[in-house]
Amino acid sequence: MEDIQFLISKWKQILQKLEKNNGKVRQIQIGKKATMQEIEAKEKVLGCQLPPSYKYIVHNIGKSLSFYYSFSEDTMIPSEFREIFSGEINWNIDFLQNLNIADELLEDEEDDGGTLRGKLEFSHAGNGDIYAFDMSVDSAEKPVIYWDHEEDTITYIADSFIDYLLRITELGCIGSEKWQFEYFLSDSGLDTASPAAVKWKQWFETFSETTLEDVKNNMEQLAAFVVYREKLDEETITLLQRFDRNELFQFLLKKLHKEGAFKDQKLICGMIGRVLGLYAETWVSSIWEDKPDHIDTRLRSYLTAMCTSKDKGLLLVFNFLESSNKKITGYEALSHLGDFHSRDVISWMENDVKFPVTEGWDELFLRSNFSWDDLKRWTSLEEKHEVTVIHALEKYVHEKSANNEFSYVISGLPSKSELIDFLVELRKRQVLKKRILPIENVIQNIDIFY
Template sequence: MPMQQRMEMWFQAWNSLMQDMERQGARVWPLIIDPPALLDEIEAREKSLGISFPPTIRKILQEGSRQVQINWSLPSRALDPFSLSGDLGWSLDAFEWPYFGVDEECEDDKRYLSFHVGGNGDMLLIDLSTDAEDPPVYSWGHETGEFLLLGKSFTEFVERVTELGCIGAESWNYEALACEDGLDVEGQVAQEWKEWLQAFRTLTLDEAVQDFEKLVVFAKMHGAEDERIQAAFAQYDWEQVLHVWVKHIEQETTSSNLLPWCQLIVKTVGKKAESWVLSLWESEHCERLGSSLRAYVTAVCLPEEEGLQRVIAEMDEVVARKECLLGYAANSHLHHFRAREVILWMEPHVAYPIEGWDDLFAVSRPQWLDLIRWLDGNEAQRQIALSAWGKMLANGESPAGEADWQEIHRLLDVAYEKAILRKEKERVDRIRSALETTMY
């Protein structure tokens, strides 16, 4: 097949892929397919490298495109069993002799020519040692230093990686799909991935609402933030829906996927999942999700007072064991409640570092009385209150109730005078500046 015709087919496949991914809610970057390179541009690059490009590479640059870039990533809420993303490209200017991380000259330094670098530093390389018109392609992992054959020729690599949705260019994207002949597009993993990707590209909500199994697949791919998805699940018995999600949680082997499963329960079952959440507090089930995720579903699915009492009691146990309670941990367990009672509980427990504590204060619906009390408290409380107030102002939020502005400005003056670090003074200055432009 003539190279120009082959590349037109690639261009069509890439355009179709990116249009589908964008329509289905994936994050996509602008598809770059530049015009062909001029002959004198190619020769100038060859001269700077001290080589002549293999004939097929030269033909692709001269008859196809001097630069191609394809990037996509799935939404964070997508339960993708493969965790792959899209990254394929080349550029006339990107052809470089690779550096493999050794100071002395390496025998591979002039064997391989890099044509694309992944976001983590892994490289896609053509192997010049074969003197082939269409050279093999390898991936090089910057952490392992290992070379992985991706295609016995450049065109074979592009054909196969295009069939796989332009996955790459970090080595881990290819590992489960590589064999001794390069990327395997017919094996079990490849077939499962291609089926999953095809479903993601084509399955619509209108189609999914007609069939429960398809609706489950759609929600696994897109989450259930959309009210239309929630309404579609409301057509079915909530116990049936909960059973599906709980079964997936029990079978899940990747800890990072547990949050999306919990989010699906929260959005499609909500407070009807109360009994299941209570079971998580029983000793034989308490370790499955971990305490932070258990706190999340507790905040949403149990009555607020009961849920908050359970999580605060858990935090008190940490303190009673004389373990260090950091703000990050407290925030991860309590911020979902968005309850002022959390601020009252925090007060005797906060300490440096303030990170996490300030976020928790800001989302816990503070009143002006709380802010004044903390500004007039110990040093950690004051800095937490100032940081939290700054976060609220940045979000267009303010404490509830009536503000005693005379006392607030006095406390800001005191905070500035007592500030030792520059960042502490800057924190006060940012609040003063924001107040000058805020109507209160």
């Protein structure tokens, strides 16, 4: 058996690299080395011979071992490996168990677990999936397999325990869940020589944490940084505004066509809307005419709110929502109109709002810059309008309390005493506790409004 002590050194190097780049690291914990007597005793209990490489490792490294890391959120992992976020190895000789559960489940006429017959568990993933030896194979060494508890499927990982450790270490000890390492799977298990594995290893060897300072002077890297971090703040917007507008616009359009995930497209549209604004008006108008299938209608409405005049934009979105024969839901209205921040939206939604108002309508009322006149009018209409106001005021208090950047001031507010009187009368008209309590909370936090 080859000397495997170098593995510990390699694992420490990996953890040091992650720690240096602000990753979360749980250092290596190694148990005492297993004596041959302990190994033989374990085999007697299990009723089978343990694989030679497993015995060698617990005898020469330790009966147990564990370590873990996760990448910093500022580490820009290549998009094709976006499901990888951590790394882990663990085993413990005391946790070895024959998976007789398979027979028990079959006796109970359950389908799950039938694939586990003849398997010897030696570790498990964080999501509850199992690493095991396939003891049914007629050889001294036993292959390492992975059991997916949701799919009840077996995946071949490596020819032996030492083979598994060598392969996973070569890949940076990437996370134990299948969806993290499946990029590198082939019919013969983990393939460390595949094109994907070669690209991953090259990246892993040279990666470093990325900061805004690192990418601020490179337009493409800065845009990629925004998408990867899923964050577009004022500092980033200011940096993006330093680049040539047409060059930035053309780059973002190409990127929008390439990205398939809604959340990524939303961030790209966010850059177009918040950085370029009216500069993109002609293009935004064209996507209403051409109706490209690569842009979600919600994103089209967002771009319309950010890049066109409010009157023109609102009319387009109102007509779109009303063109459907189905009833408009609160969440749908919010997703298309919430970024306009216009009181005209409140007038429009007066005819469409319906119970439950907490499914988007109250949020839309809040985000549409309601005034004191709107509060008085809506509480004099139907019950659904009154309840919308109650929950919108509740949300207003919550936002003001939790977010220092929430600077919206309700226009036309009367004196504090008049507002309290208004709320007290509103509370008197309520029967349900779930409506009374929000009003009382607003009254208790009345200073937030002034």
